[in-house]
Amino acid sequence: MKTPTRSTLIAAVTLVWATTAAAQGLYWESTTTGIGHEPRMSKMYAMPKMLKIVHPDGKVMIIRSDQDKFYSVDPTRQTYREIGKAELETTSKALQDQMQKLRERMKDLSPEQRAMMEKMMPPQPGEAAKPVVVKDTGETKSISGLTCRKYVAIQDGKTVLVAWTTNEVKGFAPLRDDWLSYQRRLTSTNPMLGSTVTEAYAKIDGFPMETDMGEVKTVVTKVESRRTPASEFEVPAGYKKEALNLPKPPPQ
Numbered sequence: 001m002k003t004p005t006r007s008t009l010i011a012a013v014t015l016v017w018a019t020t021a022a023a024q025g026l027y028w029e030s031t032t033t034g035i036g037h038e039p040r041m042s043k044m045y046a047m048p049k050m051l052k053i054v055h056p057d058g059k060v061m062i063i064r065s066d067q068d069k070f071y072s073v074d075p076t077r078q079t080y081r082e083i084g085k086a087e088l089e090t091t092s093k094a095l096q097d098q099m100q101k102l103r104e105r106m107k108d109l110s111p112e113q114r115a116m117m118e119k120m121m122p123p124q125p126g127e128a129a130k131p132v133v134v135k136d137t138g139e140t141k142s143i144s145g146l147t148c149r150k151y152v153a154i155q156d157g158k159t160v161l162v163a164w165t166t167n168e169v170k171g172f173a174p175l176r177d178d179w180l181s182y183q184r185r186l187t188s189t190n191p192m193l194g195s196t197v198t199e200a201y202a203k204i205d206g207f208p209m210e211t212d213m214g215e216v217k218t219v220v221t222k223v224e225s226r227r228t229p230a231s232e233f234e235v236p237a238g239y240k241k242e243a244l245n246l247p248k249p250p251p252q
Helices: 006-023 085-108 111-120 170-187 196-202
Strands: 026-033 040-047 050-054 060-064 069-074 079-084 132-143 146-155 158-166 207-213 216-225
Touching (some): 026 170, 040 170, 146 207
Antiparallel strands (some): 050 060, 132 146, 207 216
């Protein structure tokens, strides 16, 4: 039997470490203000290609990149809705059609009203969006015991995102690409956001501990490495599947 060389052993150990790191997940809790009157506390469980979000009302969103699907789960009613790629594309197309109809109606507004609305509207399909510029301010502060650095994202002269991030959450690096993918999927269903937020996050280093978008502020109050069983990213057995209420194209 051939004795393994030192380099072979090092390579094997490195492979095991990399596989373990990639399989290691994260768990974090965050509080959001600026939506409604009361702070909203959410819980997030992340594993490679899988994300579970528990909202303040107990409802759950499961994002499965490995299946290319979203699941919206209501534990109280024991029901769920399944959203696949085709449904996302249908929703995105319907929302774009609605935005186009809104643009057409804006022609009847006064010049002042139209100018104000145009500032709030995302670029039209085929129209080049202004680039998002991210500035590293160099400012630091401690958030939930972790050292964070401040970044400001600016588009067309306006601040669209302020983020305090940290590199002290070691388990985030293997999950970062997944996290950016979730951002793209979520913003694809919100034409008012477009790709601005995702583009900004892609240029910001580290795990976001605090973010400000307009009046909406989210702060991570707890984050830790945690392996979550795959069963937690499944719809519980016995739950009833409900039909989707997808946005419909506006009348012609």
